[in-house]
Amino acid sequence: MTIPSTSTPDASTHGHPAVAGRLSTLDRFLPVWIGVAMLVGLLLGRVIPGLGDALARVEVDGVSLPIALGLLVMMYPVLAKVRYDKLDSVTSDKRMLVSSLVLNWVVGPALMFALAWIFLPDLPAYRTGLIIVGLARCIAMVIIWNDLACGDREAAAVLVALNSIFQVIAFAGLGWFYLSVLPGWLGLEQTGIDASPWDIARSVLVFLGIPLLAGFLSRRIGEKRRGREWYESTFIPRVAPWALYGLLFTIVILFALQGDAITSNPLDVVRIAVPLLLYFALMWGGGFALGAGLGLGYERTATLAFTAAGNNFELAIAVAIATFGAASGQALAGVVGPLIEVPALVALVYVSLALRGRFTTTPPMPSVAPEGR
Numbered sequence: 517m518t519i520p521s522t523s524t525p526d527a528s529t530h531g532h533p534a535v536a537g538r539l540s541t542l543d544r545f546l547p548v549w550i551g552v553a554m555l556v557g558l559l560l561g562r563v564i565p566g567l568g569d570a571l572a573r574v575e576v577d578g579v580s581l582p583i584a585l586g587l588l589v590m591m592y593p594v595l596a597k598v599r600y601d602k603l604d605s606v607t608s609d610k611r612m613l614v615s616s617l618v619l620n621w622v623v624g625p626a627l628m629f630a631l632a633w634i635f636l637p638d639l640p641a642y643r644t645g646l647i648i649v650g651l652a653r654c655i656a657m658v659i660i661w662n663d664l665a666c667g668d669r670e671a672a673a674v675l676v677a678l679n680s681i682f683q684v685i686a687f688a689g690l691g692w693f694y695l696s697v698l699p700g701w702l703g704l705e706q707t708g709i710d711a712s713p714w715d716i717a718r719s720v721l722v723f724l725g726i727p728l729l730a731g732f733l734s735r736r737i738g739e740k741r742r743g744r745e746w747y748e749s750t751f752i753p754r755v756a757p758w759a760l761y762g763l764l765f766t767i768v769i770l771f772a773l774q775g776d777a778i779t780s781n782p783l784d785v786v787r788i789a790v791p792l793l794l795y796f797a798l799m800w801g802g803g804f805a806l807g808a809g810l811g812l813g814y815e816r817t818a819t820l821a822f823t824a825a826g827n828n829f830e831l832a833i834a835v836a837i838a839t840f841g842a843a844s845g846q847a848l849a850g851v852v853g854p855l856i857e858v859p860a861l862v863a864l865v866y867v868s869l870a871l872r873g874r875f876t877t878t879p880p881m882p883s884v885a886p887e888g889r
Contacts, residue, residue, distance in 0.1 A: 546664075546760065546862070547862055549760075549764055550763075550764065550767060550858060550859065550862055551859075553764045553765075553767040553768045553771070554767055554771050554855070554858070554859070556768050556771075556772075557767060557768040557769065557770060557771025557772040557773075558771045558772075558778065558779060560768070560771075560772040561771060561772040561773065561778075561779075562779050567772055568772060568773045571769060571772060571773050572773060580769075580773075580830070582769045583766060583769055583770065583830060584722055584723070585762075585765070586762050586763070586765040586766030586769055587656050587657070587723055587727075587762065587766055587830070588723075588726055588727050588762070589758055589759075589761065589762030589765065590656075590657070590659075590660055590758075590759050590760075590761075590762030590763045590765075590766060591656060591659050591660070591723075591724075591727035591731075591759070591762070592727045592730050592731060592734075592755070592758070592759075592762075593752075593755045593756050593757075593758050593759040594659045594660060594663045594669065594731075594759050595659065595673065595727050595728055595730070595731030595732070596730070596731040596734045596735060596751075596752065596755060597663070597669055597731075597752055597756075598669045598670055598673045598731060598732075598735070599669075599670060599735075600670075600673075600732055600735060600736075602670050603670055603673065603674055605670070606668070606670050606671045606673075606674045607674060609671075609812075609816070611810050611812070612671065612675075612807075612810075612812055612816055612819075612820060613674075613675075613678065615803075615806055615807070615810065615820060616675050616678065616679075616820055616823055616824065617678065617682070619799065619802065619803055619806070619820070619823075619824040620653045620679055620682070620823065620824060621653070621682055621686060621690075623799070623802065623824075624650055624653065624799055624824065625647075625650050625651050625690055625694055627650070627795060627798060627799065628646055628647055628649065628650025628651075628791075628795055629647055629650065629694050629698065631646070631791035631794055631795055632644075632646040632647050632650075632791060633704065634791070635787065635790055635791040636787065636788070636791065639784075639787065639845070640705055640707070641840070641844060641845025641846050641848075641849070642784065642787065642788050642845050642846070642848070642849045643849075644695060644707050644840075644845075644846050644849075645788075645832075645836055645844075645845060645846035645847065645848065645849025645850050645853075646788065646791060646792070646849050646853075647694050647695060648691065648695075648709060648832045648835055648836055648846065648849075648850060649792075649827050649829065649832045649849065649850055649853040650694075650795070650827070651687055651690050651691055651694065651832070652683070652687065652827050652828035652829070652831040652832040652835070653679045653682070653683055653826075653827065653828055654676070654679065654823065654825075654826025654827050654828050655676045655679050655680045655683065655719075655720060655723060655724045655828050656676075656723045656724065656828065656830070657763075657766075657826060657829075657854070657857075657858075657861075658672065658676060658822050658823050658825075658826035659672055659673075659676065660759055660760075660763055661822045661826065661861045661862075661864075661865055662818065662819050662822045662823070663759070664862075664865045665818045665822060665864075665865045665868040665869060666814075666815065666818065666869070666872070667815055667816070667818035667819035667822060667868075668815035668816045668818075668819045671815070671816050671819040671820075672819045672822075672823065673728070675819065675820075675823045676724060676823065677724070677728070679823065680720040680724050683716055683719075683720060683828065683831070684713060684716050684717050684720060687716050687831075688709070688713065688716070691708070691709040691835075692708065692709075695707045695708055695709060696708050708839075709835055709839050716831060719828065719830055719831040719834065723828075723830060734751075735747065738751055767858055770829075770851070770854055770855060770858075771855060773851065778851075778852070778855070781848070784845075784848070785852055785855075788848075788849050788852045788856075789852065789856045792852070792853060792856040792857070792860075793856060793860055796825050796856070796857060796860040796861065796864070797860070797864075799821075799824045799825040800821045800822065800824065800825035800861075800864050801821075802824065803817075803820045803821035803822075803823070803824035803825065804817055804818070804820070804821035804868070804871070806820065807819075807820040807821060808875075813875060814871075814872050814875040817875070818868050818872075821864075821868065822861070822864070822868075825861060825864065826857065826861065827853060827854075827857065829850065829851075829853050829854035829857070832850045832853060833847060833850040833851060833853075835850075836849070836850040837850075
C-alpha cells in the first residue's frame with residue numbers, strides 16, 4: 517500500500533491506488549522523511565543553545581513566522597487543486613455538513629475533556645493544555661492529510677471553512693464552559709483562558725484565508741488564461757511537491773521549538789501523548805464509521821474522518837502561551853499536540869487507504885480528478 521503521489525500526475529483511475537513505481541522518491545518514503553524531520557528538529561532544538569527561543573521570537577503580532585511560512589507553503593498546492601466551481605455540490609450535502617459540525621464542536625471537545633481528566637487528574641497544567649487543544653479545531657494541516665488519503669478536496673475546503681467560522685464564534689465560549697462551568701458542576705478544579713475574538717480570527721485569516729485566496733486566484737487566473745487542461749496537467753504537477761516540502765519544514769520547526777523541553781521531560785510527554793493518541797484514534801474512527809454508515813462514499817468519508825481528528829495547534833499554543841506563559845505546562849501540552857498528531861495521522865492515512873477497497877460503490881463526486889493524487 518502506498519500514498520498516492522502529490523508530485524506527478526496519476527494515470528490510474530479514481531478509486532484505485534496509484535502504482536508504486538509511479539511515485540516520486542519523496543512520496544514513496546514519506547513516513548521516513550517525516551521521521552527524519554522530527555529527529556532533525558529534536559536534535560537542532562537540543563544541541564543548538566537558544567534555538568527554540570530564537571525561533572519563538574520571530575513572530576508578528578503573536579504569529580510565528582517560521583510556522584506560518586511552512587503551513588502556507590504546505591497548504592497552497594492542495595488548495596490550488598480544489599475545483600471551486602464544484603463547491604455547491606458539497607454545500608448541498610447536509611448529512612456531511614451536520615455530521616462534521618457535531619463531531620467537531622460537540623463530540624471532539626467533550627472527548628478531550630474526558631480523556632484529559634481520566635489520564636491527567638494530578639497534572640492540572642497539562643490537563644488544561646489538552647482541553648484547549650481539543651477546542652481548537654483544525655483548519656490547516658488537515659488539508660494535507662485529506663489529500664494524501666485521497667479524500668474529497670472540495671469537501672475538505674468547505675469543512676475547514678465551516679470550522680473556521682465556528683472557531684471564531686464558539687472557541688472562547690467553549691473554553692469557558694469546559695474549563696470553568698462544567699468542572700464546577702462536577703466538583704472539579706476550575707480555570708479559564710484568555711482568548712479574544714481577534715486572536716482567533718487572526719489565526720483563521722493567516723492559516724486558512726491566505727492560502728485559500730491564493731489557491732482560488734491561481735485556478736481562476738490559470739484556467740482563464742491557459743485553460744483547465746494546462747492548469748491540471750502542467751501547473752498542478754509543478755507546484756504539488758511543495759505541499760510535502762512545507763509539511764517537512766513545519767515539522768522540523770515544531771520539533772526544534774520544543775526540542776529541549778521534550779527531551780528533558782520524556783515521561784511528561786508520554787503521559788500527555790497517551791490521551792492524545794486515544795483522541796486521534798477515536799475521533800478518526802468515529803468519523804470514518806459515521807461517514808461509511810451514512811453512505812457518503814470513500815472520498816467524503818475520509819474527509820469527514822480527518823477533519824474530525826485534526827486540531828488547530830497554532831491557535832491552541834498561542835492561547836496557552838497568552839494565558840499561562842511560554843514556559844507553562846499548558847504550553848508544553850499544546851506543543852506536544854502536533855508532535856503526536858503528525859505521526860498518528862500519517863498512520864491513519866495508511867489505514868484509510870487500506871480501507872478504501874471496502875467501498876464497493878462510490879456516489880458521483882465533483883472531485884473526480886486524477887491529477888496529483
